Amino acid sequence: MKRLSKLVREQSKNPNAIAYAAMAVAGLTFPGIAQFATGGNADYLVSLAADAGVFVLLAIGLNVVVGFAGLLDLGYAAFFAIGSYTYGMLASQQLISSPLHTALHVPFWIALVLGMFIAAGAGALLGAPTLRLRGDYLAIVTLGFGEIVPRFFRNMREWTSGVNGISALDVPTLPFWITGPWANTELAIEQNFRFVTFNATAWYVLIVILIVASVIGVNNLHGSRLGRAWMAVREDETAAAAMGVNTVNTKLLAFAIGASFSGFAGAFYGAKLSLVSPESFGFVVSITILSMVVLGGMGNIPGAMVGALLLYAVLYKFLPDAPLQAASLAHSLGLDWLNTVVPDGWPGLGEFVSRLKFIIFGLILVTIMLVRPQGLLPSRLRAQELKRGVHDEPVTTVP
Amino acid sequence: MNTSPQPILSLQGVIKRFGGLTAVDQVSFDVPKGEVFSLIGPNGAGKTTLFNCITGMHVPTAGKVVFEGRDIAGTKPYRTAQLGIARTFQNIRLFEYMSAVDNVKVGEHVRMKAKLWDAMFRTPFARREEKRVTERAMEFLRFVGIERHADKYARNLAYGQQRRLEIARALATEPHLLLLDEPAAGFTPQEKVELMALVNQIISRGITVFLIEHDMKVVMEVSQRIVVLDHGEKIAEGVPTEVRNNPRVIEAYLGKSA
Numbered sequence A: 001m002k003r004l005s006k007l008v009r010e011q012s013k014n015p016n017a018i019a020y021a022a023m024a025v026a027g028l029t030f031p032g033i034a035q036f037a038t039g040g041n042a043d044y045l046v047s048l049a050a051d052a053g054v055f056v057l058l059a060i061g062l063n064v065v066v067g068f069a070g071l072l073d074l075g076y077a078a079f080f081a082i083g084s085y086t087y088g089m090l091a092s093q094q095l096i097s098s099p100l101h102t103a104l105h106v107p108f109w110i111a112l113v114l115g116m117f118i119a120a121g122a123g124a125l126l127g128a129p130t131l132r133l134r135g136d137y138l139a140i141v142t143l144g145f146g147e148i149v150p151r152f153f154r155n156m157r158e159w160t161s162g163v164n165g166i167s168a169l170d171v172p173t174l175p176f177w178i179t180g181p182w183a184n185t186e187l188a189i190e191q192n193f194r195f196v197t198f199n200a201t202a203w204y205v206l207i208v209i210l211i212v213a214s215v216i217g218v219n220n221l222h223g224s225r226l227g228r229a230w231m232a233v234r235e236d237e238t239a240a241a242a243m244g245v246n247t248v249n250t251k252l253l254a255f256a257i258g259a260s261f262s263g264f265a266g267a268f269y270g271a272k273l274s275l276v277s278p279e280s281f282g283f284v285v286s287i288t289i290l291s292m293v294v295l296g297g298m299g300n301i302p303g304a305m306v307g308a309l310l311l312y313a314v315l316y317k318f319l320p321d322a323p324l325q326a327a328s329l330a331h332s333l334g335l336d337w338l339n340t341v342v343p344d345g346w347p348g349l350g351e352f353v354s355r356l357k358f359i360i361f362g363l364i365l366v367t368i369m370l371v372r373p374q375g376l377l378p379s380r381l382r383a384q385e386l387k388r389g390v391h392d393e394p395v396t397t398v399p
Numbered sequence B: 001m002n003t004s005p006q007p008i009l010s011l012q013g014v015i016k017r018f019g020g021l022t023a024v025d026q027v028s029f030d031v032p033k034g035e036v037f038s039l040i041g042p043n044g045a046g047k048t049t050l051f052n053c054i055t056g057m058h059v060p061t062a063g064k065v066v067f068e069g070r071d072i073a074g075t076k077p078y079r080t081a082q083l084g085i086a087r088t089f090q091n092i093r094l095f096e097y098m099s100a101v102d103n104v105k106v107g108e109h110v111r112m113k114a115k116l117w118d119a120m121f122r123t124p125f126a127r128r129e130e131k132r133v134t135e136r137a138m139e140f141l142r143f144v145g146i147e148r149h150a151d152k153y154a155r156n157l158a159y160g161q162q163r164r165l166e167i168a169r170a171l172a173t174e175p176h177l178l179l180l181d182e183p184a185a186g187f188t189p190q191e192k193v194e195l196m197a198l199v200n201q202i203i204s205r206g207i208t209v210f211l212i213e214h215d216m217k218v219v220m221e222v223s224q225r226i227v228v229l230d231h232g233e234k235i236a237e238g239v240p241t242e243v244r245n246n247p248r249v250i251e252a253y254l255g256k257s258a
Helices: A001-011 A013-037 A044-066 A079-089 A110-132 A135-154 A202-220 A225-234 A235-242 A247-273 A282-295 A301-332 A347-371 A380-388 B048-056 B077-083 B101-110 B117-123 B124-142 B159-173 B189-204 B216-222 B240-245 B247-254
Strands: A173-179 A186-194 B009-018 B021-031 B036-039 B062-067 B086-087 B176-183 B208-212 B225-230 B233-238
Touching: A001 A247, A013 A044, A013 A202, A013 B036, A013 B189, A013 B240, A044 A202, A044 A225, A044 A235, A044 A247, A044 A282, A079 A110, A079 A135, A079 A247, A079 B124, A110 A135, A110 A225, A110 A247, A110 B216, A110 B233, A135 B233, A173 A225, A173 B062, A186 B233, A202 A225, A202 A247, A202 A301, A202 B117, A225 A235, A225 A247, A225 B101, A225 B117, A225 B124, A225 B159, A235 A247, A235 B077, A301 B086, B009 B048, B021 B048, B021 B062, B021 B233, B036 B216, B048 B062, B048 B086, B048 B176, B077 B086, B077 B225, B101 B124, B101 B159, B117 B124, B124 B159, B159 B176, B159 B189, B189 B208, B189 B216, B216 B240, B225 B240, B233 B247
Parallel strands: B036 B208, B036 B225, B086 B176, B176 B208
Antiparallel strands: A173 A186, B009 B021, B009 B062, B225 B233
């Protein structure tokens, strides 16, 4: 107990520890609180939170590539697509209509791991010829890769049904599962449990477990020999090589490991939606994930997670709700004239706000970056430096 | 000649051309084991290019670079570091946004054995190794006298401390041969004295030091043998007193007398 209180006292000023603690508490209590607050109608919210979790996983993975190793990857959604399609093809009736003529039904848990390895392999495959490039040039190649992969899946009609995508994916199963008040039911042990789409809580629990495992793994990597090699390559590739770091292998590993997270995020995403379509993995997705990482605090794991949660909430909850909220706010303030539609003129407040959605989104991004250019939760060392000031800047003017 | 029978490094007719420019032209010399060997010459003489040829950053156009009995010309830089050649840079190249101790730990990278599996699951082996590496890193920082600044970002260290940190980082790779590229540049006389003491301490650890330096006082005092380069060619070689009185060296440095 004493040790615990000491730990709390020590960590109470560490923003990372606070962020982890807050996310852990929120993550554990969210379904229960949401169900209670909405009187048992929170399935939609919990499902949305599970989808947000997918982006948290993606941000954690991209943070390895961009934040740790300093490789600007503009095509990260490609690996997400590869993970999703891996599950889509291996766990549905899809391959019956393919030249293979047999449907594969690989269990979800195995497909999850497979998706991870296949995405990692794709990361290494992309990395091998391109990682000799530096900076902007690498960004351009990854951008191209991000465009090619979804197109590839769309054009491989025989295997992937093209634009229609793959639907009716297998439902993951478990021998048993515990349900309770947090999922709006009695406390009970359910045998032969199936992750059906409308069981939001089950998906939510699954993604939280995946995130926790990922955070532990990435955190270990960050403090390891490999993590230091990543940072060294980011800071100065030539010096890193001179110190005996095999820079090509190090960068390849960053790409592969970063990609592996989007691999299993993709498998989860496909299974939950029970649909995989080439339209879900466009350039916008890559950029959104990158924004999450940058906005949250590049190179810092909880930073990337906070960034992902915040941006996801803005994009998929706040912005879609904004028109209705604005209209009802105007109504309750007695400003109903704002909601009246004038033909060929004022479209009504709701519609007006709806048209401004992406301007609002842009304003939010710009404001955050202006107020906190280092990200919402920058890496610990950098924050310390900012606090301590720059009184000990190096003397750079040397004859 | 007082060279020991088995030189640690031996350059044999090394040529490096960049397009039409010959930066290093037919340079041959032996670096004896366990001594301080210096390379001097006016600006643009090709000293750093020669260093780059030794560490694998440049591939020599022709010639052999024999390190401990094997030709390493054209070997990748990370391999030469593994083989036991470490270097510092003329214009300091630290990992700026990493703490001083982490900089040194990157130097130890090449002697570490933890695999991806160990790193991801923080196995007992990885933990033990990490602990040992941290302790050793602190030792190296103490050795160069900046252990008080272990947790500072490398970029926030003072200039002299940065130079020392670079040496500590290079030593952490456990080299047999340490290449120092103008380590005294921008130093005060006091700092130069300290640097010379540090070089002697490095030698006493059994590491051969190969030095590029402009400051004649430092070079003459600290080194056992000197090679002089001018316009990419070797113009003199010998013990400090010989080199100091060599007319070609005086000419290269001060210009031809009328």
